[in-house]
Each structure stands twice: as structure tokens, then as C-alpha cells.
Amino acid sequence: MNSKETLYSAGLDIGSALSKAVIMKNRTVLSSSVRPTEGNFSHAANTVLNDALEKAGLSHSDLASIGACGLGASFLAYPFTKITEISCHSRGVNYFFPSVRTVIEVGNQASRVINVTKEGKVADCIVSDRCAAGSSRILQIIAKVLKVDLKDMGPLSLKSTNPVRFTTGCAVFAETEAISRVAEGMRKEDIIAGLHQALAARISAMAQRIKLKEECAITGGGAKDIGLVRAVEGKIEKKLLVSDDPFITGAIGAALIAVEK
Amino acid sequence: MFFAGLDIGSTITKIVIKTEDEIWTSVIRPTGAEHRRLAHKLMEEALQKANLTFGQLDYIIATGYGRINVPFADRQVTEISCHMRGINWFFPGVKTIIDIGGQDCKGIKVNNGKLVNFVMNDKCAAGTGRFLEVISEALGVKVEEIGDISLRSTNPAKISSLCTVFAEQEALLRLSEGVSIEDILAGIHRGIATRIYSMVERINIEKEVALTGGGVKNVGLRKALEERIGFPAVVPPEPLITGALGAALFAQEYVGRIDKKELETRKKERRLEAVTFFGEGPTRGQNG
């Protein structure tokens, strides 16, 4: 066991798309690691944790606590505290932006709109997770169709002058629709921008269901996509804060909460 | 006389050329985005295969998702009527038809060769051929093979997600838990069969039942559906072409109705041209 002054903790967020780990020393992030889950949760979880530990120059036994959230959290082989993603993202955003009271999380499986307290606790939340129509999974799907790197989706979208109107909500059919738009010779940036609009409309419809507070932040994989962020801002008519690394927000939250428990 | 039916499906384009009493030729090709405007090329292919010229076709009917913009067709008929007609030709006794296409799924009730009722789902990919394509791609098997693979299952996995996207992820999750691929596929087939069944049950499934559309080329799904329905169903020798066949049958019927002169002038004016504009007609809602 470590002394009180230096308390090392790990936070993991084993999502359906990405597995994320952070190592923290008290409230400071020492290292992090992100990799695709690729359907193998336990493997991905172990890899990111070891990777992050290595980067921090620590070993498993240095850790005082481990917190984990995400679809694949139950695949961890060692003792940990399981926390819901909603709480982790709230706390993680609070870590970056203590003044934020509304968090929009656009994840691979679900989108969530969470009102948080000043301690980063959940005050209210709305989740959409029956239908993939409002989640960021669709970004990956379309990136593949358009043969665009995920990283470039946002910048491309901002160049669009004439966003294509998507007529479907379904993520699967959106893919087909994108394919035919390509065949019709439409520009990639317009297709991507259209997609961002459609997705943003869904997300903002959800956001309407709880009262958006003054300061809002966006997180989760979708926040990496500047095109989507701008589109959501347009729909909710509010500025959104984005942390430097939205992927690991949940993992940070997990680490912070685990320490308390 | 020769009658042509052209079924521009969301996924697959099918052409049937028939004479008064038999199917002369059929062609099946992917509709694929880049092929959409190439319906006339497929027509050429079919004509070549049939050893006919375009002028020899007496009447052409287009059906399916892309039916509206085929300039060389004499008329458009919905795929619902065409499937009904095609099945009726094969199996006159059939009362209920379940058609599983690429992007939709339908239940059709027939009585004495007349369409009496139907239901369809085209809002959500769950329950369509697309669903199976997505799953098979994720699992890295060919969509043509998943049916056979699933038949080897002894203990079908439980896949609870209804959404295609989540079901895909759930399937991967099960795989990483060590569930075998045949059990996953069998579970997937069960899930989709239940979904299709409960939609079609709305119009009251009555014996005989025929299954058609590309989806039932999958024996796993076929079996799962029959289990759910509770009795065996009939399947045409080539389930993909029932729509195109139905269209050709309608063509034959229409020719009987119009006079010779009109037919001749019509034939003269007709040109085998590219599909003018493939407006993706249907606006899809969402399943919230």
C-alpha cells in the first residue's frame, strides 16, 4: 500500500469501440492509453491498462484502486469498482471543466445528455440507446464508406457548402444512402456535413428533454469530430466546451470515483 | 410474344423475360450504387442471353425500389403486387407471402390471386436482408454461408438487441465470450425470425405460406421462420426473381388489354436508355 500522499489509481473505460485507460496520481493524470476494443474486451482491457502502467512507469501492485465503466468492464480479470458510464463521464468532464453543468456524451453505443452538479455528480440524464440512430457509431460506418480517415471527417465537414439531406434515421440505411450519394457524384464533404446535421438533430432533440444549463461540454468519441460538435452547437444554439482528449474523460471519472469508494 | 419484368431492388436487380407460358431468361445482378444507372446494361445482358432484340419485347414493367425512373419501361407496378403475382404463378394455393428483401420486409395476403392486405417494415434495418449482411460481415463469413453454418448450432445464443448496429456488437461480444459462431448465427436468425413473424402476424398468417426474397435464400432464416410459424412453408426455386416474374406476368396481362396499334407505336417510341435519375425516393423515418 502506498502512503496517503501518493495515491495511484487507474480508471478504465472499456467501450464497444474503444478501450481507454488512465493512470492517476491523486488528481493528476500520469498517463493514458487508448486502443480499439475490436470485440475482445478482456484482451483490450488488459492491454490498455498495462500500456498505461508502463507509460507511467508503474506496476499493477502500485495501484490503490481501479475503477471501470463501459460495456466491457465486467470482463476485467482483477478486482475493481464498477461504475456506470453516466457517472464517470460526469465526473470526468467536471475534472476538466468544473463550471460545466451539462454534458453531452456522444459514444459509440449511446448518446447521453447529463446535467451535472458542481461536484460532477449526476443531476439529471437522458439516454438514447435502443436505436443506433443517434450514436457516433455511424461516423465510423460512414468514414469507411467514404474511405476517409475518422480524424479527417470533422475538418472535411466544415468545408461543406451544401450539406446533403439525409432522409433516414437508421444508421444502417444511412450507410446505404451515403453509398448512393457517392455514386451520384456528391461531394464527400457535403455527405459528411449532412450526416453531422442529421446526427446533431437527434442529439439536440434529446437535449431538449432536459433543460440545458449555461455551460455545456461535449465528450465521448463524437466530441473528437469537430464537424459534429459544430453541428450540435448550431442546433442547440450554445457553445460547447471540448476537452483535449474526450476519449479518456470517462476513464478519468472512473479513476476519481474509485478512489472515493 | 415476350414480356419483361425488371425489379430494381435496393440491393439486387432482377430481370425476367418470359413468353406466354414460360420463363425464357432471367438475370440477377447487384444493384450496387455504381450499377444503379446501369439498368439498361443489364437489360442488354438479358436480351443477349435470351437472344432477343429490344424491339422484340412487347411490354416491359418495372418494379421494386427504383421502379419510378426506368425510362424504357411501359409501366410501373409496386413490388408488393409483383411478388404476389409471381408467387401466385408458382403456388396458386398460397394465402400468405413473406418477402425478405434487402432493405425491407413484407407480409402479403392473397386470396384467389388478388392482393387483399399487406404490412411492411422499411424504417429500421432490423428484420431485413441488410441486417444479415451486416452481421455476416462483422463475423467475417459470407452471407451465402451463414444459413448453413447456423444449422450446425446446438445451443442458439441469446441476442437481445433489436437494433442491427447493437446486435452486431452483441454478436461480437458473445464471440469474445467464447460462444461459437454457429450458436451466434442461430441466435441471430431466431431473433430476426421473431421480429418478422410478429410483423406479419398482424395480417394473420394463414396456410399456405410462401417465403420469398433474397433473405430466404438463407436456410437458417428459413428454418427459424418456419419454426416460429409452426408449419413448413413453400419457397420458389429462385426466391430472388419472384418480383421480376410478377412484373413480367403483369406485362403479359396489360398487353392483353391494350389494342395492337397502340402497342406497336409504343414499341417504336421506346428506347433502351440509361435510368434517367435515380432519386432515392423513400424518405425513411426513424425508429425512435
Added chain:
Amino acid sequence: MEAERKKKKRTSAKTLQTAREAGYFGKKMLQNALKAREEGRPTAWSMVTWWEGELIAKAMGVELVFPENWGAFCASVRAAEPHLDRSHGEGFPSTLCGYARNCLGYARNMADNNLEVPPDAPGGGLARPTFLLSSGAACDARYKWFQALGRYLEVPVWTLELPHTGVKEYFLPGNKEHNIRFIVSELKEYVAFLENLLGKKLDWDRLSEIVDQTFKTLRIAYEVDLLRKAVPSPMVAQDFWSIMIPHLYLPDDPEAYEFYKRVYDEVKYKVDNKIAAIPNEKYRMMFSELPPWHTLGFFDEIAERYGIALVIESWSYHAIPPIPEEELEGVTDPLELIARLTYRMWTGYNETALEYGVDPGFFMSAYLKWAKEYRADGLFCHPLMSCRPATYTLLHTGNVLMDKFKVPSVVIDGDIVDLRVFNEEEAFSKVEAFVETMDHYREVRKKEGLPW
């Protein structure tokens, strides 16, 4: 851990000894009706009319069964789905009330079986009715459903209306008495219908007895509710949903009254000795409105995991606060007593509604009153795919509770009968996050000087 949870039973653990005996009443009801049918006595399928229709029918010697209740029963033993599929196949939209679809599917099965109870019917089935008693109160399903049953049963349907005045309009001079007079007239027409149908006269003395007994039973049921204000909570929703059967359906039955005396004693004992229904009660929640009957075990689970006690629930199942003495002074006509009783159910919380400027008086205002009295930390909202009318005002209730009392609510979608709609994992994670929310608002309430 996952596997362990799956093994857990679906039915809830009742914390009251007496709650375990309550199942007797449900069975008694179904069996009485089957027996009456056999002996050629009249039977009816009835909506919960909050006593206006039931008591008179009982006084005429009619055995009643309640398809809404039976729907909940079918759901709890997970036998509803085949009925739902059947009704779907008949062309009823799948968005209709789950109880209704369950019943319509069942009636279709009955019709296929010469109108006799099908051999495999859950709980022995509903006996074939002599007539159907439907109600215009609360929701459209409650008369449209019975009207639609005509398709299979070919028996008369009688609909009793209950006025739906707005809160402001309720307080218009004279309107309340007009409402009551209307109910009395409706009841007179109903009596005439019954006398005609059954070919015999109503025994008014018997009716008065029944009304008396009902008032007594409801009073004690209400007193049990009062005891539940205690901290820690002596009984929870899981108990209430079992013990409600007697007062809701058999308030005229002396056995029901005796039963409630025992419930009262047990709860009182627990209050006096500070015995909590759930160990380590940390959060006190209200629940609105109909629970997922097929998965009641869920509430034990959240009690165990997070210390959540559901301290008061389901307005529409509760006995109403008794009618003020002065209102009853000199009233002896049993029809008027019944009218006042039922109308009270609908308007008993109108004063609260007026105070906070909200409509409707029913379905939401009770929670405004209860929030304070039961020191609620949160409201558990359970919007249903199928009992939609009980759901329409949920978000409104939640909004007002937050506005006025800083009591948050959590929304968990589910259904009364269709278990395909309820996602247990998702529900747990929402509740877990909601625990933080409740913590937060406790602080807020403290700051704003609210007393709990």
C-alpha cells in the same frame, strides 16, 4: 455476478408477513366467478371504476372479475405474450394498453373455444361474463377496450362515466354538486339496466350494507398509508402492490376488512419499534404509476444495492383520504354515498392542485402532497408503452416536483406486461446515477430551507 443476478427470482420479496397472505384474495375473486358461471349465476368483467359500478353489481349478486388485474397477473407469471401476439394478429395496434391486448387476445381464444375458458388459461382464466362494465374514467382504453370485446363475446357493455372537470372548473360555484348529481343519475340508469338485464330488483338494504363495509375498509387502508410516513419506512411498494387487491377489488368483503386490520397492526408494530422494511434505508422514493409486474424483483435489488425504499406509490391504486364529515352529513342514499366516494377519488387532491396551480387534479397532484409528507428524495417514473394514459402526465409531475420542491425524478421505460420493453441493465445504471442526483438535491433542499 451477472450470472448470479440472472438466477434471482423475478417476484419480489414482501417485507410484510400479511402481504404474503394477500394472494388469497386474487385467487378467491377468479374462483368465485368461475363457480358462479358453473352455477348459472351472473358474472361480469369489470373495469376498476373506483367502486361506483362494482358495489351496485355486487349488491345484485353479480360476481366480478377485473381484466386489468388479471392482465397484471398474466404479466407477473409471464403468460401475457401469447395473448399480445393474438391481439396483434386480430389487427389491434400494438400501441394499445397491454392489459387490453392481453384480454382481447384471450377473448379471441375464448371465442375459438365456444366461449368457454380455454384449458391452458393463466390462473384458471376469466369466466365468461353476463355483461361488461366499462368506465369512462382515467383513460379511453377503459371503455373502448370493452366495446371492442363485443367482437367476441356478444354481451351488453355498460359504460359509467366519471366527470373529468379541470381543477379551476371544479371550484366554480356549484359545479362539484352538479358533478355529483350527474354521477347519481348515471348510477340510477345503471341500476335500471341491471334490473332489466338480470330480471330482478336491487336489494337496497344489501347495497347499504356493502357501502358501509366499503367505507370501513377504505378507511383502514388509508390509515395504513398514513403509517407509512414514518422514517424508516415500515413497508414498501413491493408490499403495497400485494395488499392492494382486497381494498381495490373486494372492499365490501368482511374478510378484506379483517385482513387490513391485521396489516394495520403489523405496520403499526413496525413503526412503533422502528423496524425498517428494508435494511439501511438511505433514499425514499415515490413511484408513479404502474409497475413492471413481470420484474418486481428489480425493486428488491435496488433496495439492497442502494438503500432505496419506495415509500409511497401508484396514486390510482390507493384508498383516498376519507370524505370530510360535513359533506356526508344527512346523506343516506347509497347511490349518493357511492357517487361522493368515487368522485372523491378523482378530486381528493384538487386542493393541492389549486395551491400549486396545476392540472390535472388526478394522476399528479397526489405526488405533490406526498413529496412533503413522505419526505421523498425522488420520483421513480415508469412510462409505459402500454398504459399510456397513466404516463402522459409523468414528465409534467416530475417537472413540477422539481420546480416546487427540488425533488428530482428518474425516468425508466418499461411496461406492465410486455417484458421485451424493459432493459434491466440499463435500468440499474440509471438508478445508480440517480443516487447521485438525489444526494445533490438533498443539499439543494437543505439550502432552500425545505424541511426534508
Added chain:
Amino acid sequence: MTGEKKNKGLARAAEIYQSRDKRARELKADGKKVFGYFCCYPPVELMTALDILPFRIMGDMDEPITVADAYLPTIMCIFYRSCFDIAKKGRYDFFDGFIGAHACDGAERVSHIWRYYIKSPCSFFLDIPHTSHSAAIDFFKVQLNYFKETLEEFMGKKTSPERLKEAVSLHNRQRALVRDLYDLRKSDPPLITGSETLQVLISLMCVPVEEGNTILEEVIEEVKERKELPEKKACRLLIWGSLIDNTAFTDLIESSGLNVVIEDTAIGTRPFWHDVELTEDPMDGLALHYLKEFRCPRTFRETGPSYREDLESRFGYLKEFVKDWNVNGAYLNIIRNCDIHGYEVPAVRDYLEGLGLPVLVIEQDYSTAALEPLRTRFQAFAESIG
């Protein structure tokens, strides 16, 4: 001049249909009071008699529902969700009064919620019994009197039985004119399309009754003299069920090979089919009319002794429609989550099929964005008739 005259009524109706609140806002600027009301149950006669403009509250199929999500669960009647949504967005900010109604569950609960979140200087919630026994009619009359008194108090004046009778006559005149217009749809092809009819009917619900009557008179004249008739189609369609308030919908139907010739909906025949009887006390006639003669399935009607007879007594009037308008196909329009009509589907279907009609049932989402996929269904239906 002549050219202009030729299209006056229809053009005016189309214009009002396009910007429904324009005329109301103009009149309001001139000092007229405008009251929004739900469904077709609050008697417009009472408002007219007190010089109030009754304005029928409708939704907007073109506007995605966003704001309402915070107040109304997604599983409720989409039409009323849409009404509330656009109201919350300010579309109805010109109302001096709001009249809610216990018409169906959706109307009732949304009325309540509306009153809390959207304030108007005056409001009334009209209770309407589900039964129509004589006790219920008496009671309903009492409620109508409260309604009248509320209006009188707000307007600071009383109405007289004479004035009320005048208002009844004006509205009866409107009803008669609408029926005349419907007569012009009996020919094959109908002289006026479903979309045009819808525009006319909706315009009537947004302007004072006198103006509406003028529009109707002009429309009837124009239509009678029409040279260019609507296209003749194989199917003459009866629409039954939840209301349709957007021509995008009727256009879709009519471009799929179907002629809409009559619609038994709340913006269709229902508000216009029976005259209000001019009784000694006009309130009697109103109570009787709205509770008893109005044919919306929200009012419970005594069931007949057998299923067949029950169908006959509840839907017998449809037989007349079918016969007189030469209907050969029926479409049952169900807005998703509309229970009132949802429960009736199998029965109405049975009845109409009994008359030899093919029947199409669609549960739709009250959104123009979700219309296109319905096209194939309407076309297939037309094919099954043609």
C-alpha cells in the same frame, strides 16, 4: 377581373391554409379576441355569439417535434404532441384564450399541461362525458353554461338566446355549404380533389364564420364551373379515422392512383354533417348536437345486442357514404398512439369489408418526413383495386 374571380374562393382558401394565423392576427390587431380550441367539441357557436374568433388548434407535420419532449412522453398521440410543441415554440402566441377539452385522453392531458406552461388571459377546460344517456346530456349542458359564463366574464358582456340562435344559424349555414361542396365530389372524377377540399376546410377553422361562408360560396361556384377536372383514378377512396391536416398527405394519396372522395375525420365530415337543432333554449340544441349527433368514436354508444347489429348502429352512416359517393376502397388512418381510433380498427375493417370494400390500414407518424415510404403502400392498394 374575370380571371381573378374565377379562382377567388379556392385561392383564398389556399392562402389561409398556407398562413393560417395571418387573418387571425390581423383581426386581433383590430381588437378582435381570438381563442384557440382543441378538437371539434367546444361549441364554436358560443364563441361566435360573443364575437370571439374560434381558432382550431392544429399541429404541424412539417415541424419536427423537439421542445415537447421535455413535457410530453414520446408514447403519446403525436398530433397533440405536435400541437403543444409548436405552441411552446410560440406559434400560437396570439391567443386571448385557450379552450381545452376532454375529447380523448391525448386532448385532455395536453389541455392540462398546456394550461400550466402556456398562459393565456382566459382559459376553460370543457368536460365532455363519454356517455350520451340523458343524464349525460343534462350534465353536458351545465358544463356548456359554465363555458359560456367564462367567456362572458372575460368579454365583459352577456350573450342573449337570440344572438346565440343567430350564431347557430350561421354555423349551420356553413355546415350546409360544406355538404354542398361534398356533393360535388360524388361525380367521377370528383370535381374537387381531396387536397383542395382540405385547404377549404382548414381555412374555415381559422377565420370568422361569415368569412368562411363566403369562401365556401365562391368555391362551390368555381368548382361547379370547372373545365379542367381532376384526373380520374381507379379508386374512389373513403378515409376514416384520425385527422389529416396537411395536404402533403392527401397529395401523396392522390398521386398514388387514388381519388379521395370523402373523409370521415375530425377535419372532414364530422364537424359538418349534422346541423345544430334550433331549440327553444339554444343550449339544449348544442348539448344534444355535440354529445349525441357528433360521430367521433370517443363517445361511447350503446352496444347492440349482437356484434353485427352493433357494427350497424355504430357505423351504419358509413354505408351511406359508400353508396352515395360510390366509394370502392377505404383507408383507415391512424395517427400512432391514437387509442380512440386504434381500438376501432378491427371493427371498422370488418364493417367495411362486409360492404365489399378493400381496406388499407396505416399507423402513421404525423410527420411529412415520414410520408414517402407510405407511397408504395398506397400504390399497391390502388393496384389491388384497379
